[in-house]
Structure formats: C-alpha cells, structure tokens
Amino acid sequence: xxxxxxxxxxxxxxxxxxxxxxxxxxxxxxxxxxxxxxxxxxxxxxxxxxxxxxxxxxxxxxxxxxxxxxxxxxxxxxxxxxxxxxxxxxxxxxxxxxxxxxxxxxxxxxxxxxxxxxxxxxxxxxxxxxxxxxxxxxxxxxxxxxxxxxxxxxxxxxxxxxxxxxxxxxxxxxxxxxxxxxxxxxxxxxxxxxxxxxxxxxxxxxxxxxxxxxxxxxxxxxxxxxxxxxxxxxxxxxxxxxxxxxxxxxxxxxxxxxxxxxxxxxxxxxxxxxxxxxxxxxxxxxxxxxxxxxxxxxxxxxxxxxxxxxxxxxxxxxxxxxxxxxxxxxxxxxxxxxxxxxxxx
Ligand code: FA5
Numbered sequence: 001x002x003x004x005x006x007x008x009x010x011x012x013x014x015x016x017x018x019x020x021x022x023x024x025x026x027x028x029x030x031x032x033x034x035x036x037x038x039x040x041x042x043x044x045x046x047x048x049x050x051x052x053x054x055x056x057x058x059x060x061x062x063x064x065x066x067x068x069x070x071x072x073x074x075x076x077x078x079x080x081x082x083x084x085x086x087x088x089x090x091x092x093x094x095x096x097x098x099x100x101x102x103x104x105x106x107x108x109x110x111x112x113x114x115x116x117x118x119x120x121x122x123x124x125x126x127x128x129x130x131x132x133x134x135x136x137x138x139x140x141x142x143x144x145x146x147x148x149x150x151x152x153x154x155x156x157x158x159x160x161x162x163x164x165x166x167x168x169x170x171x172x173x174x175x176x177x178x179x180x181x182x183x184x185x186x187x188x189x190x191x192x193x194x195x196x197x198x199x200x201x202x203x204x205x206x207x208x209x210x211x212x213x214x215x216x217x218x219x220x221x222x223x224x225x226x227x228x229x230x231x232x233x234x235x236x237x238x239x240x241x242x243x244x245x246x247x248x249x250x251x252x253x254x255x256x257x258x259x260x261x262x263x264x265x266x267x268x269x270x271x272x273x274x275x276x277x278x279x280x281x282x283x284x285x286x287x288x289x290x291x292x293x294x295x296x297x298x299x300x301x302x303x304x305x306x307x308x309x310x311x312x313x314x315x316x317x318x319x320x321x322x323x324x325x326x327x328x329x330x331x332x333x334x335x336x337x338x339x340x341x342x343x344x345x
Contacts (some may be wrong), residue, residue, distance in 0.1 A: 006062065013072070016032075017029055017073055017076050017207070018074065020154070023227060025085060025113055029073065033069050033187075034066070040066055044135065047059055067072070069324060082233070092120060107341045107342040109338060110344075111318055114318040118213050118234075118238065118314065119191065119213070125234075127217075128189065129191060129192065130179040130190040130192045130216075132174055135167070135168060135169075136212070137165055140174035141167060142154060143177055145174065146294050152293060153252075156197075157195055158198065159198055167203070167323055168196075169197065171214070171311055172194050175194070175216075176292070176294070176298075176309055179192075179216060181298050185305075186218060189219075190214075193212075193314065194208070194214075196211060200309050203317065204275060205275070207328065211315065212311045212314060213314060214311045215309060215311075216308075219305065220305060224257065224291070226308060227289070231287065235263060243264060244263065244264045246263075254309070255288020255289055256291045259287050260287075261310075262284065264280060265282050265320075269324060283316070284313055287308065287309065289308055290308065292309040323343070
C-alpha cells in the first residue's frame with residue numbers, strides 16, 4: 001500500500017467529479033469511488049494486516065482521501081441539482097397563449113326533471129307534500145290499505161322482506177294511512193313522491209325498484225268526477241292537451257271503484273308497438289275512490305267524508321314524455337344518454 005497510489009486515486013476521482021455534467025453520471029462516480037466494492041473500501045479492509053504504526057498512518061490517509069472525495073461529490077451534486085431545476089422550470093414554463101380546456105357540465109337525469117315537474121303540477125293544484133319510510137311495516141303497507149294477511153292482492157306485490165313484519169314498501173300508498181292518521185279526520189290534500197320495490201321481472205317498462213307519486217284528497221262529497229278532472233289536468237299539463245287518456249275499470253283493495261289510467265304510447269302514437277305490447281296505450285297510474293274501510297281504519301268517518309287516491313309511476317311518465325325505449329337507461333347513468341337531457345335540465 002503506497003501513499004502515492006492513494007493520492008493518484010484521489011486526483012483521478014476529483015478530476016472525474018469536476019468533469020461530470022449531470023447528477024446521474026455523478027452517482028456513477030460515487031459508486032466507483034465510495035461503494036463497498038470500491039478500491040478505497042478494499043484498501044480499508046486490508047488495514048488489519050499492517051503493523052500497528054503503519055495501520056494508523058494509512059488509516060488516516062485513506063479517511064482523508066475518502067472525505068475529500070465525499071465533500072467534492074456533495075458540492076458538485078448541489079450544483080448539478082440547482083442547474084437541473086433551473087432547466088426543468090424553463091422547460092415547464094406555462095404558455096398562457098395556449099387555448100384552455102373547458103369544464104364538462106353534466107345534465108340532470110330525466111327521472112329528476114320529471115319528478116320535479118310532476119310535483120310542481122300538483123303543488124299548483126293545492127296539494128302538499130307528505131312523506132313516509134321506504135322500509136315500511138306490513139301493517140301500513142298492506143293491512144291499513146285493506147289488504148289483510150292471505151289476501152290474493154298481496155301476490156301481485158311480492159317484495160323484499162327485512163323480517164316478518166318489515167319490508168321494502170311495494171307502493172307509496174302506505175303514506176295515505178300515515179297522512180290520514182296525522183291529520184286526524186280533517187280534510188286532506190297530499191302527494192308523496194318516493195321509491196318503491198317489488199319482485200317484478202325487469203323489462204323495458206318494469207323494474208324491481210321504481211318510483212311513484214301517491215296522491216290523496218279527502219273532503220266532503222268527493223266523487224270520481226273530481227278524480228278524473230284532476231288526472232286529466234295533470235296529463236294535459238305534462239304531455240300537452242292533445243294526449244289522450246283512457247280509464248279502465250280495475251281492482252285495488254283500497255279503492256272502490258278502482259281504475260287504471262293509460263295514455264297513448266309516444267313511441268307509436270297509439271298504433272301499437274313493442275313498447276305498448278301492441279295495445280297503443282301505456283299504463284301510467286292506478287287510482288280510485290278511497291275504500292270506506294281505509295277511511296275508517298285511519299280515523300275518518302265514511303258517512304261524512306269521501307276521497308280519491310292515485311299512484312303514478314314516475315319512470316313511466318319520463319318514458320312517455322321523452323320517448324325513452326327502455327326504463328333501465330334511466331338507472332344506468334350512461335353519460336351518452338344523460339347528455340341528451342342537457343337542453344331540458
Ligand atoms: C299501485 O301501486 C297502487 N298503489 C296505485 C294506487 C294508488 C291505486 C292509490 C289506487 C289508489 P300499480 O301496481 O298499478 O298500483 O302501480 C301504479 C303505477 O306504478 C303503474 O301504473 C306504473 O306506472 C308503475 N309501476 C308499477 N310497477 C312498476 C314496475 N315494476 N316498474 C316501473 N313502474 C311500475
């Protein structure tokens with residue numbers, strides 16, 4: 001081990017450090033001279049073989065060379081990093097003359113556009129908004145609607161049960177019972193928009209989860225003429241004066257008489273197509289005169305009061321209004337579908 005060899009090594013390292021032009025090359029120089037496999041490290045490991053006096057002398061020499069190289073690398077590294085940062089900033093300079101990127105504006109789902117419009121129409125007729133839970137009791141969903149246990153009408157509204165007495169409501173009609181009980185026998189005029197659930201097969205007009213707007217009006221001397229006039233006004237405001245409605249006699253345990261209301265199919269203008277299953281009409285709601293049992297069970301005297309009620313499918317109205325060919329498109333949130341409603345939202 002010679003002192004001259006060590007000094008030559010130091011000179012060579014300092015020369016290389018001086019010449020490197022980027023931090024990556026400097027990392028390589030550091031590896032060559034300071035890593036565990038470098039010449040300096042090997043010499044250090046051999047110190048133990050030297051006699052005591054020489055070991056101390058060469059130990060100091062090697063440490064001196066190592067410190068000189070380390071210091072030179074650190075100084076050069078700081079210099080290179082500063083240079084590289086300046087270059088990077090110059091390259092990334094913002095060109096304020098470039099055209100900007102516009103923000104994408106979303107569109108409202110037609111479901112919400114239609115819900116708001118329907119609510120507006122009924123508020124305009126003097127109805128108020130009532131509310132009820134989506135997880136409803138069997139008692140309110142069925143019993144208070146004059147559908148006792150084992151009544152065959154329950155089959156048409158099979159649903160998702162939480163336990164024996166709690167279920168996801170099959171219609172918004174239980175809100176009728178809640179509103180009547182809250183109002184304690186006084187005249188009443190309410191609507192309730194909300195989600196409903198059924199074990200229905202999904203197709204272009206049916207879904208297992210959908211929404212309805214319930215309507216209930218109770219007063220003295222209310223008859224089916226009031227119901228028809230209210231629904232006709234709603235349909236004309238929603239679809240225009242030319243849209244035809246059809247009342248079909250039907251059955252609901254909570255109304256007597258009961259009707260189902262259809263409106264001419266927007267897809268085929270009443271000629272018959274796959275949407276209306278060839279009939280030219282699509283059902284949008286069920287309605288009727290409130291059954292005396294329902295009035296009685298919920299605190300009204302049927303000898304004094306009478307009323308009408310209806311339940312409208314919100315998605316059905318949206319389908320008819322915007323000529324939507326499949327109810328499932330309303331739930332999928334595909335932006336290509338939603339963007340079409342930008343103009344109307
Ligand atoms: C009822 O749900 C009654 N509660 C309505 C009612 C209220 C009658 C008050 C009398 C008095 P119905 O099952 O027919 O009735 O449903 C009413 C409307 O909800 C239908 O006309 C339709 O527009 C919509 N609807 C029913 N099932 C589905 C479904 N699976 N998917 C989408 N919409 C549906």
